[in-house]
Amino acid sequence: MSAASAWSVALVGLDGTMVEIEAAIGNGLPRTVLVGLPDAALYEARDRCHAAAASSGLAWPNQLVTINLTPATLPKAGSHYDLGIITAVLAAAELVPARRAASVVMLGELGLDARVRPVRGVLPALLAAQEAGFDTAIVPAAQVGEARLVEGMTIWGVRTLADVVDVLHGRPVLLPPAPLGEPEEAPHALDLADVVGQDEARYALEVAAAGRHHLFMAGPPGVGKTMLAERLVGLLPDLTRGESLEVSAVHSLAGLDLNDGLVTRPPYSDPHHNASLASVVGSGVRVPRPGSISLAHRGVLFLDEAPEFPRSVLEALRTPLESGTVTIGRAQVNARFPARFQLVLAANPCPCGNHGVAGARCTCAPMAVRRYADKLSGPILDRIDLRQQLVAMRKAYLKKSLGSRESTAVVAARVRLARERQAMRLRGTPWTTNGEVPGAFLRKELAVPEGLDLLDQALIRREVSPRGVDKVIRLAWTLADLDGSGHVGRGHVAAALVLRRGDATGAAA
Numbered sequence: 092m093s094a095a096s097a098w099s100v101a102l103v104g105l106d107g108t109m110v111e112i113e114a115a116i117g118n119g120l121p122r123t124v125l126v127g128l129p130d131a132a133l134y135e136a137r138d139r140c141h142a143a144a145a146s147s148g149l150a151w152p153n154q155l156v157t158i159n160l161t162p163a164t165l166p167k168a169g170s171h172y173d174l175g176i177i178t179a180v181l182a183a184a185e186l187v188p189a190r191r192a193a194s195v196v197m198l199g200e201l202g203l204d205a206r207v208r209p210v211r212g213v214l215p216a217l218l219a220a221q222e223a224g225f226d227t228a229i230v231p232a233a234q235v236g237e238a239r240l241v242e243g244m245t246i247w248g249v250r251t252l253a254d255v256v257d258v259l260h261g262r263p264v265l266l267p268p269a270p271l272g273e274p275e276e277a278p279h280a281l282d283l284a285d286v287v288g289q290d291e292a293r294y295a296l297e298v299a300a301a302g303r304h305h306l307f308m309a310g311p312p313g314v315g316k317t318m319l320a321e322r323l324v325g326l327l328p329d330l331t332r333g334e335s336l337e338v339s340a341v342h343s344l345a346g347l348d349l350n351d352g353l354v355t356r357p358p359y360s361d362p363h364h365n366a367s368l369a370s371v372v373g374s375g376v377r378v379p380r381p382g383s384i385s386l387a388h389r390g391v392l393f394l395d396e397a398p399e400f401p402r403s404v405l406e407a408l409r410t411p412l413e414s415g416t417v418t419i420g421r422a423q424v425n426a427r428f429p430a431r432f433q434l435v436l437a438a439n440p441c442p443c444g445n446h447g448v449a450g451a452r453c454t455c456a457p458m459a460v461r462r463y464a465d466k467l468s469g470p471i472l473d474r475i476d477l478r479q480q481l482v483a484m485r486k487a488y489l490k491k492s493l494g495s496r497e498s499t500a501v502v503a504a505r506v507r508l509a510r511e512r513q514a515m516r517l518r519g520t521p522w523t524t525n526g527e528v529p530g531a532f533l534r535k536e537l538a539v540p541e542g543l544d545l546l547d548q549a550l551i552r553r554e555v556s557p558r559g560v561d562k563v564i565r566l567a568w569t570l571a572d573l574d575g576s577g578h579v580g581r582g583h584v585a586a587a588l589v590l591r592r593g594d595a596t597g598a599a600a
Contacts, residue, residue, distance in 0.1 A: 092115055092116065092117035092118070093115070093116050093183050093184070093185070094113065094114065094115040094116070094183055095113075095114055095179055095182030095183040095189040095192060095193070096111050096112060096113045096114070096179055096182070096189075096192070096193050097111075097112045097114075097174075097175040097176075097178040097179040097182065097192045097193065097195070097197050098110065098111055098112065098175060098193070098195070098196050098197065098220075098225070099112060099171065099172050099174070099175035099196065099197050099198060099216075100171075100196065100198070100212075100216035100217075100219050100220055101165055101166075101167055102169075102212045102215060102216055102219075102344065102378070103165075103378065103379075103424050103425075103426050104379065104419075104426035104427045104428050105215050105337075105340050105341065105344065105427075105428065105429070106219070106426075106427070107215055107216050107218065107219020107220070107222075108162070108165060108219070109219070109220065109223045109225075110160055110161065110162070110165070110167065110172070110175075111160075111161045112158065112159075112160055112172065112175040112176055112178075112179045112197075113158070113159040113160075113161065113179065114156065114157070114158050114159075114176070114179035114180045114182070114183040115156070115157045115159075115183060116152045116154050116155070116156055116180075116183045116184060117154065117155050117157070118154065118155065119154065119155030120155060121152075121153045121154055121155065122155060122156070123137045123141075123156045123158065124155070124156070124157045124158065125137055125158045125160075125176075126157070126158070126159050126160070126163070127158075127159050127160030127161055127162075127163045127167060128160070128163060128164070128165065128166045128167055129160060129167050129168075130166070130167065130168040130169075130378075132168065132169060132170050133160075133167055133168070133169075133170075133172055135170075136170065136172060136173050136176055136201075137158075137176075139170075139173055139200075139201045139202070139203065140173060140176055140177040140180065140201060142203040142204075142205075143173075143177060143201040143202065143203065143204075143205040143252050144177065144181075144205075144252070146203065146204050146205040146252075147205045147251070147252045147253050147256070149181065149186060149252070149256075150184075151180070152180065152183075152184050156180060156183075158176055158179065158180070160172070165424075166378070166424055168378040169210065169211070169378065170200040170208075170210060171198050171199060171200060171210035171211070171212070171216075173199060173200050173201040174197040174198060174199040174200075174201065174207065174229060174255060175197035175198075177201065177252065177255075178192050178195075178197055178255065178259070179192065181256070186256070187256055187259040187260065188259060188260065191259045191260075191261075192259055194225075194227065195225075195227045195228060195229055195247075195258075195259070196216075196217065196220040196225050196227070196228040196229070197228075197229050197255075198210055198213055198216055198217075198228065198229070198230050198231075199229070199230060199231045199249070200231075201252065205251050205252040205253065206250065206251055207231045207232065207249050207250060207251060207252070207254070207255070208231060208233075209231045209233045209234050210231065210234075211343065211344055211345070211346045212343055212344045213230055213234050213237050213238055213343055213349075214237055214238070214240055214241065214336075214339055214340050214343040214349060215340040215343060215344060217230075217238055217241040217244060218241055218336070218340065220244075221241055221243065221244055225244075226243065226244055226245060227244065227245045227246075227247070228244055228245070228246055228247070229247045229248075229249055229255060229258060230246060230247070230248060230249075231248065231249065231250075232248035232249055232250045232254075233248075233350075234248070234350065235248035235350075236349070236350030236351065236352070237343060237348075237349040237350055240336075240339065240349065240352070240353055247264060248264070249264060281318075281321050281322045281325055281499070282322070282325070282498055282499045283296075283322045283325070283326070283496070283497065283498060283499040283502055284496045284497065284498045284499070285318065285322075286315055286318050286319060286322065286496070287315075287496065288315075289314065289315050289319070289481060291479065292308065292315065292319055292479050292481050293319070293497075293502075295308075295477050295479045295590060296319050296322070296323055296326065297326065297502050297505065297506060297573070298477060298566065298569055298570065298573065298590060299323065299433070299435075299476070299477055300323060300326035300327055300502075300503075300506045301505070301506045301509035301510065301569050301572060301573055302476075302509070302513070302524055302525040302526045302565060302566065302568070302569030302572070303433055303524040303525070303526035303527065304433070304476035304477050304525075304526045304565070304566065304569065305412070305433060305434040305435070305436075305474065305475045305476050305477070305526070306320075306323075306433075306434070306435045306436070306475065306476070306477045306478075306479065307397075307435075307436045307437075307438070307472065307475045307477065307478045307479070307593065308320070308435070308436070308437045308438075308478075308479045308481055309437075309438050309439075309440065309478070309479070309480055309481065309593070310439070310440070310480060310481030310482060310483075311439060311440060311444050311445060311448045311451070311481075311482075311483060312439060312444040313483075314481040314482065314483055315481060316395070316437040316481060317393075317395055317437065320361075320391070320393045320395070320435045320437060321359070321393070322499060323391050323393075323433070323435060324356070324357050324358075324359045324390060324391050325499040325503065326499060326502055326503045326506050327356075327357045327390070327391075327433075327503075327506070328503075328506070328507050328510055329355055329356060330354065330355055330356065330357060330389055334389050335353040335354055335355055336353065337388065337389065337429055338353075338354045338358060338388055338389050338390070339353045339354045341381050341385050341386060341388055341428065341429065342354055342358075342386065344380065344381055345380060345381050345385075345386060357389055357390035357391065358386060358387055358388070358389070358390035358391075359387070359390055359391050359393070360383045360384070360386045360387035360390070360391070360392050360393070360432075361392075361393040361394075361395065362383040362394070364394070364395070364396045364397075364399035364400045365399075366383065366400070366404065367401075367404075368401065368403050368404050368407060369382065370382055370383060371383045371384060371404050371407070372384060372404075372407050372417055372419065373385060373417060373419045373426070373428055374419075378424070378426070379419035379424075379426040379428075381428045382417075382428075384408070384411055384417060384430045384432055385417060385428040385429060385430050387430075387432035387433075388428075388429045388430055388431055388432060389429075389431060389432070390432060390433065391432065391433050391435060392432040392433070392434050392435070393435045393437070394434070394435070394436050394437070395437045396437065396438065396439070397436040397437060397438045397466075397467060398438050398439075398463050398464070398466035398467055399466075400466075402466060402468075405466065405467065405468070405471055406468065406471070408434065408471065409470060409471065409474065411430040411431075411432070412434060412474045413474070415429065415430060415431035415527075416428065416429055416430055416431075417430040431527075433526075434475070436467070436475065438467065440460075441453060441455045441459070441460045441463055441464075442455050442459055442460075442463050443455050446460050448483065449483075473556055473558055473559060474558075476526065476562045476565065476566055476590075476591070477566065477590050477591065477593070478590070478591065478592065478593025479590075479593055480593050505573060508572075508575075509569065509572040509573045510523070510524065510572075512572040512575075513525055513568075513569075513572055516537075520532070525565045525566075525568045525569045525572070526565060526569075528565060530558075530561035533561055533564050533565065533568075537568070538578055538579070540564060540567055540568075540578075540579035540580075540583070540584055541578075541579060541580050541581045541584065542579075542580070542581030542582075542583075542584035542585060543584070545581070545584050545585055545588060546560050546563060546564075546584065546588075549563075549588055554588070554592060555588070555591060555592075559591060562591060563584065563587045563588055563591050564579070564584075564587075566587035566590055566591060567579045567583040567584045567586075567587040568583075570583040570586055570587060571583050
């Protein structure tokens with residue numbers, strides 16, 4: 092009996108585990124046996140590997156071939172094991188060097204014509220392989236750009252099984268240069284200057300960006316809720332190197348193209364209100380995949396028409412809002428995905444959008460209005476830092492607002508300075524923005540704000556909850572950072588209370 096092995100990676104969430112693929116060729120009836128908790132796609136790998144070997148002119152062993160995926164207790168799913176399986180078999184048959192095959196990480200799906208096709212999760216898989224001590228990997232040629240984002244690893248891109256054999260024999264594989272196409276035009280950047288009026292809402296957006304605070308906007312249709320939400324991302328600073336790797340790894344697992352480089356800007360996710368719980372939180376039969384909340388990691392998750400979302404979707408946001416992670420449980424594995432997003436909710440006053448709007452007629456029954464409002468539960472709203480009531484503008488106010496609009500670049504510069512002040516104050520801690528700081532740290536480690544009597548009065552009047560007090564203090568620190576102040580004054584606390592309550596302003600005056 093002859094035996095050999097190759098290596099691949101099993102991904103559970105973003106956590107990668109090295110999988111040794113062992114192949115043994117022995118006496119017995121000619122057949123291929125696959126063990127080690129494989130899923131249906133892996134059972135099909137036997138036939139794909141058979142056909143690919145025949146297409147490449149390589150003889151599949153006419154003996155009993157046993158393939159074991161270890162650790163056997165870990166469920167294996169996906170077609171990215173194809174390259175590792177056929178490499179282990181070829182090494183056991185002495186068609187490729189066994190020592191070389193056992194030192195390289197293999198990722199790729201095989202076609203029946205021996206082509207190597209792209210797979211999900213190349214970036215997180217190679218990050219795990221590098222951490223395990225591997226320095227060389229073979230990946231599909233179409234994903235070489237993504238693989239090379241892992242610094243310090245030697246990457247070989249292969250188009251066919253014949254290229255894999257050449258690489259393992261030490262024969263260099265030269266890929267043709269990518270064709271030079273016409274440069275793509277940069278998409279039009281959404282500018283905050285496009286929003287006419289709504290000065291209070293624009294300021295609330297700036298505060299939200301500066302402190303990474305969650306935001307809830309309510310108002311009739313057409314007042315600018317969606318426009319404001321879409322422009323929040325433009326106010327946020329670029330991702331750090333570590334944040335870029337996190338975000339890019341999630342996008343890789345979701346099957347998004349990373350050949351152009353790491354994701355360097357905060358992502359933006361806006362699922363439709365008919366989205367299912369699985370699509371928003373994450374799904375997968377045996378191996379979970381990231382949902383919209385994870386694709387918004389380190390960026391913005393916008394739920395337009397929030398009361399129209401299923402209640403189960405809204406309630407599922409509770410834990411990620413507090414912990415920054417989401418765990419998807421399955422019978423054999425629990426997958427954890429990062430989900431530290433900035434939530435923006437938008438809602439109309441009622442299903443028809445006209446309840447309480449001056450000069451408009453609401454067609455909704457009183458119970459319909461109440462049921463609509465009750466879709467957003469108290470625990471969810473209590474986790475929102477800022478609340479903003481938008482109202483329709485009158486003609487005179489519209490004319491007045493046309494000449495006084497700041498651009499995204501101007502506001503983003505103030506946000507960046509405020510973020511730098513926060514990072515300086517919070518250096519040596521796991522947090523970088525006010526919105527992340529836990530209440531215990533606020534009360535014990537930071538300077539005591541002025542105007543705490545205002546918070547006491549708000550508590551007595553039940554305008555804020557105990558959790559809301561911490562939210563107000565975080566907001567007050569952000570307001571102080573925007574002002575360039577080193578301490579939280581009474582005015583900052585008073586303004587934070589107004590932003591927290593979301594009182595209707597004089598935008599329509």
